[in-house]
Amino acid sequence: MDQHHFFDAPERDPIDRVDGRAKVTGGATYSAEYKIQNTAYGFLVGSTVAKGRIKAIDTKSAERAPGVLAVITHLNAPKIPGYQTGKDPSKPQTGGQPLRVFYNDEIFYYDQPIALVIADTYERVLHAAKLVKAQFEKAAHQTDMEANLAKAKIPTGPRFEDYKRGELDAYKNAPVKLEQQYNHPVEVHNPMELGSIIARWEGADKVTVYTKTQGVGSTQNSIRDAFGLKAENVTVHAEHIGGAFGMALRTWPYEIAAIMGAQKIGRPLKLMLHREQMFTNVGYRPETVQKIGLGATADGKLTAITHEATANTSPYEEFTEATVNISRFLYACSNVTTRYRLVPLNVCTPIWMRGPGEATGCFALESAMDELAFALNLDPIEFRIRNHADTDPERNLPWSSKFLKECYELGSDRIGWKDRKLQPRARQEGDWLVGYGMGTGSFGAFRGSATVKAILQRDNKLVLQCSVNDMGPGTATMMTTIASEQMGMPPKQIAVQMGSTGLPPGPTQGGSMVTSTVGAAVHDVCAALKEQLAALASKEGSPFHTANVHEVKVDDLVFSETGLSLKRDGSVKISYADLLQRNSLPALELTKESRGQNQPYSSYSYSVHFVKLRVHPPTGRIKIDHIVSCADAGTIVSPKTAESQMIGGAVGGVGMALMEAVVMDHRFGRPINNNLADYHVPVNADIPKVDVLFVNKKDPYTNPMGSKGLGEIAIIGVAPAVANAVFNATGKRIRSLPITPDKVMEA
Amino acid sequence: MPHKKPAPNPNEEGGPAQGRRDFLKQSSLLAAIAAMPPLLVKAADAQLDEKAAAYFEKLPLSVEVNGVTHRLSIEPRTTLLDLLREQLALTGTKKGCDHGQCGACTVHVDGQRVLSCLSLAVMQEGKKVTTIEGLANGENLHPMQEAFIKHDGFQCGYCTPGQIMSGIACIREGHAGSDDEIREYMSGNICRCGAYPNIVKAIADVKKGGQRI
Ligand code: FES
Ligand code: FES
Numbered sequence: 001m002d003q004h005h006f007f008d009a010p011e012r013d014p015i016d017r018v019d020g021r022a023k024v025t026g027g028a029t030y031s032a033e034y035k036i037q038n039t040a041y042g043f044l045v046g047s048t049v050a051k052g053r054i055k056a057i058d059t060k061s062a063e064r065a066p067g068v069l070a071v072i073t074h075l076n077a078p079k080i081p082g083y084q085t086g087k088d089p090s091k092p093q094t095g096g097q098p099l100r101v102f103y104n105d106e107i108f109y110y111d112q113p114i115a116l117v118i119a120d121t122y123e124r125v126l127h128a129a130k131l132v133k134a135q136f137e138k139a140a141h142q143t144d145m146e147a148n149l150a151k152a153k154i155p156t157g158p159r160f161e162d163y164k165r166g167e168l169d170a171y172k173n174a175p176v177k178l179e180q181q182y183n184h185p186v187e188v189h190n191p192m193e194l195g196s197i198i199a200r201w202e203g204a205d206k207v208t209v210y211t212k213t214q215g216v217g218s219t220q221n222s223i224r225d226a227f228g229l230k231a232e233n234v235t236v237h238a239e240h241i242g243g244a245f246g247m248a249l250r251t252w253p254y255e256i257a258a259i260m261g262a263q264k265i266g267r268p269l270k271l272m273l274h275r276e277q278m279f280t281n282v283g284y285r286p287e288t289v290q291k292i293g294l295g296a297t298a299d300g301k302l303t304a305i306t307h308e309a310t311a312n313t314s315p316y317e318e319f320t321e322a323t324v325n326i327s328r329f330l331y332a333c334s335n336v337t338t339r340y341r342l343v344p345l346n347v348c349t350p351i352w353m354r355g356p357g358e359a360t361g362c363f364a365l366e367s368a369m370d371e372l373a374f375a376l377n378l379d380p381i382e383f384r385i386r387n388h389a390d391t392d393p394e395r396n397l398p399w400s401s402k403f404l405k406e407c408y409e410l411g412s413d414r415i416g417w418k419d420r421k422l423q424p425r426a427r428q429e430g431d432w433l434v435g436y437g438m439g440t441g442s443f444g445a446f447r448g449s450a451t452v453k454a455i456l457q458r459d460n461k462l463v464l465q466c467s468v469n470d471m472g473p474g475t476a477t478m479m480t481t482i483a484s485e486q487m488g489m490p491p492k493q494i495a496v497q498m499g500s501t502g503l504p505p506g507p508t509q510g511g512s513m514v515t516s517t518v519g520a521a522v523h524d525v526c527a528a529l530k531e532q533l534a535a536l537a538s539k540e541g542s543p544f545h546t547a548n549v550h551e552v553k554v555d556d557l558v559f560s561e562t563g564l565s566l567k568r569d570g571s572v573k574i575s576y577a578d579l580l581q582r583n584s585l586p587a588l589e590l591t592k593e594s595r596g597q598n599q600p601y602s603s604y605s606y607s608v609h610f611v612k613l614r615v616h617p618p619t620g621r622i623k624i625d626h627i628v629s630c631a632d633a634g635t636i637v638s639p640k641t642a643e644s645q646m647i648g649g650a651v652g653g654v655g656m657a658l659m660e661a662v663v664m665d666h667r668f669g670r671p672i673n674n675n676l677a678d679y680h681v682p683v684n685a686d687i688p689k690v691d692v693l694f695v696n697k698k699d700p701y702t703n704p705m706g707s708k709g710l711g712e713i714a715i716i717g718v719a720p721a722v723a724n725a726v727f728n729a730t731g732k733r734i735r736s737l738p739i740t741p742d743k744v745m746e747a
Numbered sequence: 748m749p750h751k752k753p754a755p756n757p758n759e760e761g762g763p764a765q766g767r768r769d770f771l772k773q774s775s776l777l778a779a780i781a782a783m784p785p786l787l788v789k790a791a792d793a794q795l796d797e798k799a800a801a802y803f804e805k806l807p808l809s810v811e812v813n814g815v816t817h818r819l820s821i822e823p824r825t826t827l828l829d830l831l832r833e834q835l836a837l838t839g840t841k842k843g844c845d846h847g848q849c850g851a852c853t854v855h856v857d858g859q860r861v862l863s864c865l866s867l868a869v870m871q872e873g874k875k876v877t878t879i880e881g882l883a884n885g886e887n888l889h890p891m892q893e894a895f896i897k898h899d900g901f902q903c904g905y906c907t908p909g910q911i912m913s914g915i916a917c918i919r920e921g922h923a924g925s926d927d928e929i930r931e932y933m934s935g936n937i938c939r940c941g942a943y944p945n946i947v948k949a950i951a952d953v954k955k956g957g958q959r960i
Contacts, residue, residue: 016896016897016899017896017899017901019904020895020896020899020901021888021896022904023901023904023907024879024888024892024895024896024901024904024907024908024911025839025879025880025882025883025888025892026837026838026839026840026878026879026880026908027839028904029838030838030841030905032838033832033838035836066804121822121833122829122833123822123824123825123829127824189939190939191903191905191939192841192843192849192851192903192905192906192937192938192939192940193841193843193903193905194842194843240903240904241903242841242903242904242905243902243903243905243939243940245939272842274845275843275844275845275846275848275849470903471903472901472902472903472904472940473902474902640899641899641902643899644899644901644902644940644942644945645902647941647942647943647944647945648902648940648941648942649941650941651938651940651941651943652941675844675846675848676843676844676846676848676849676937677846677848681937681939682941682943683934683935683936683937683943684929684930684931684933684934684936684938684943684946684947685930685931685933685934686934687930687941687943687944689944690944
């Protein structure tokens with residue numbers, strides 16, 4: 001088998017999720033579930049005002065309540081070294097000062113932690129937390145984005161300056177033009193697992209935490225900085241993550257508070273947020289107000305794009321994302337202007353949510369493209385193909401690979417696009433209007449650096465170690481698949497150890513780059529392992545070492561589940577056990593660091609999402625009948641988990657399109673739907689058949705597997721596909737998400 | 748576990764699992780129990796010495812969990828979910844909301860699906876509780892567990908125990924007749940990873956297999 005082309009093998013048996021058994025038996029351990037002796041329970045009390053100062057805080061009755069071990073407030077909080085030196089207790093997103101929990105009496109947002117109550121049981125801590133009474137000196141808060149748009153300003157740093165290619169705002173003078181505003185509310189990640197942590201001090205300067213994080217390494221650094229510890233004295237475990245979607249990309253104040261609390265009581269402390277606190281204290285997808293200006297010639301050639309976005313941030317940090325950037329490269333267009341602004345509001349800092357800014361930016365751009373195609377009397381796919389970017393118009397580079405046209409073709413076939421009429425309201429079935437819509441998505445195909453250790457044991461087991469963890473996409477399954485192909489070993493002989501700082505460093509789960517980054521490192525370490533095995537097999541005394549042949553190369557050998565043999569004569573072979581024993585090795589261990597190189601190419605993944613839906617005009621109800629999601633994500637390494645990841649993105653996109661929105665009561669600056677009954681997410685009955693189609697063509701440059709990322713493009717483009725289908729069904733263009741029945745009825 | 752009696756129509760009960768109405772019923776019952784030790788009431792009413800009250804706080808409970816009988820002394824305010832997770836170290840049952848809104852905490856009580864976050868532990872006296880840890884028969888997985896692996900009915904796995912417990916009940920209740928019916932009767936279990944289509948496939952597959960579950 002030629003190792004460089006093994007992924008081009010036409011049909012591979014997709015392997016089951018390797019941690020599937022643990023997950024279906026309750027054996028997978030999430031952060032609040034580690035069994036640690038003598039653990040106490042913590043609960044955070046939040047501010048009831050959205051801005052101001054704590055005038056007084058009475059903790060006496062809480063302290064006297066049964067089982068209470070401590071109550072920490074800004075009045076008695078231990079000094080956190082990181083706060084004093086100005087070092088960041090948890091890394092800032094772009095600029096500003098991260099929230100220093102219990103630092104002083106200042107309140108920036110509703111439900112900001114003002115006290116940590118600690119007791120010996122969960123029931124007792126909940127009760128005691130209710131006894132903490134605070135008085136506030138209220139100040140005028142701002143939580144209404146629309147009312148504060150005048151305060152919008154450019155974020156600090158060169159990356160966010162206005163972008164101009166060609167002529168400024170050229171759409172204004174185009175023969176055919178469109179100018180529209182698109183709105184998107186705050187969405188909350190709401191992974192099913194609540195934010196949770198167990199912190200245990202092992203001594204005065206040594207701490208272990210089990211916490212919900214997408215990157216054990218970055219959490220280790222944050223804790224190191226906050227508490228002034230040595231990195232090696234901070235151990236972070238996070239093997240299984242019950243979903244995160246970006247929410248666990250930074251270390252939040254609740255984690256710092258729990259570590260502080262554990263130190264204070266000298267006992268392990270467990271803190272699990274309540275669902276309400278997931279809405280107020282651990283980030284969210286920021287609200288955006290976007291403007292799109294498009295210009296085209298009468299025959300459907302795009303001449304200009306202007307994309308402006310204003311998003312909210314917190315009063316103390318500048319959170320930024322690439323909301324407008326997709327407009328710079330998605331279509332061939334010589335005049336592009338983008339502007340990005342922030343408005344600080346009295347809420348906690350946002351954090352990237354799946355697809356992040358690209359997903360919201362794409363809702364605006366791809367809705368506008370649909371509107372302009374309609375104005376030009378063109379099929380929206382045809383319009384996009386006419387403006388296909390054959391090279392990267394932003395960076396003037398060739399693409400490393402791009403199979404976007406194939407996605408259009410595959411998906412339109414599957415959804416039955418030929419049945420779609422250009423004119424809306426053209427298909428009726430009973431009381432329902434039927435519509436089709438599509439949206440394109442794209443996200444950079446990045447690769448970072450990762451170190452993987454491989455241990456080949458005498459019992460034919462291959463152990464792979466990396467600190468990377470898995471919030472759901474199937475990292476261990478992907479790693480197992482690559483090693484299995486490389487080593488000719490069945491997956492059951494391969495064990496992955498991950499999610500802990502004690503292991504060789506891997507990347508944070510985010511930005512759709514884990515397969516590219518860690519997968520490449522697995523590939524490389526397996527290649528090196530085979531080199532080593534070949535070298536051992538070449539030694540004198542080995543059956544491969546004969547009078548004529550003194551050296552065998554990897555290419556001369558076949559690697560299998562039990563050992564190696566000669567390609568041209570299968571009878572010359574040795575088992576791994578024998579080979580290791582002969583060399584007095586208990587196991588063969590190899591560690592390899594692997595990183596992406598700068599290439600003279602632009603690398604992006606692409607997706608095209610198709611939606612067929614029905615709208616019931618009398619009630620405004622929308623029922624999605626069918627979703628087809630196609631992806632050009634290079635080689636698909638782990639087909640089964642990749643398909644699930646795409647389905648998950650489509651479901652997330654349906655939430656974004658049809659239901660998800662935090663509703664604020666601006667009088668009090670607090671959310672009124674901070675629970676899963678009132679904040680709607682898609683449930684089973686909302687989701688129809690979802691077909692996932694992969695182009696599955698290798699990218700020659702991204703990494704040895706030829707894969708590109710999948711996590712973000714799974715959602716980017718779904719929301720506009722839904723909005724465009726609603727237009728096709730009803731003739732109503734809804735530019736403000738989510739598309740709830742009231743909007744359908746009144747539009 | 749054999750199907751004991753047909754479950755009530757979830758629509759009548761306000762949700763596929765034990766809903767808020769049941770919780771209210773339980774709460775009033777609990778109030779009746781709590782009213783029994785007068786000392787406790789007095790202490791609570793007067794907000795007197797809570798530490799003294801704490802001494803009388805616990806009630807005896809005998810409950811069978813996954814075939815093992817536990818004789819416990821627990822606080823009446825402890826939920827079945829917290830009893831399982833925090834006191835019996837059965838963390839396979841998940842907490843996603845604590846308000847009966849997500850289904851992550853679904854277990855079987857006497858063979859029926861129940862939201863353990865809305866069930867007070869003391870109400871389970873003499874009942875048989877089955878959690879995700881009690882489904883497999885030694886090394887042999889329950890057919891629903893097998894089906895979830897086969898169809899990849901999950902990603903992060905956090906909602907999965909609840910989905911599996913609910914999926915089994917969905918078939919037992921006779922609500923797995925079609926994909927649409929499964930979708931409807933599984934809508935009390937949120938999966939934020941969005942594994943719904945594969946969850947439906949897994950349940951339909953087990954239903955088709957016709958095994959006794
Ligand atoms: S934890 Fe019980 S329904 Fe959510
Ligand atoms: S598998 Fe993650 S929430 Fe369902």
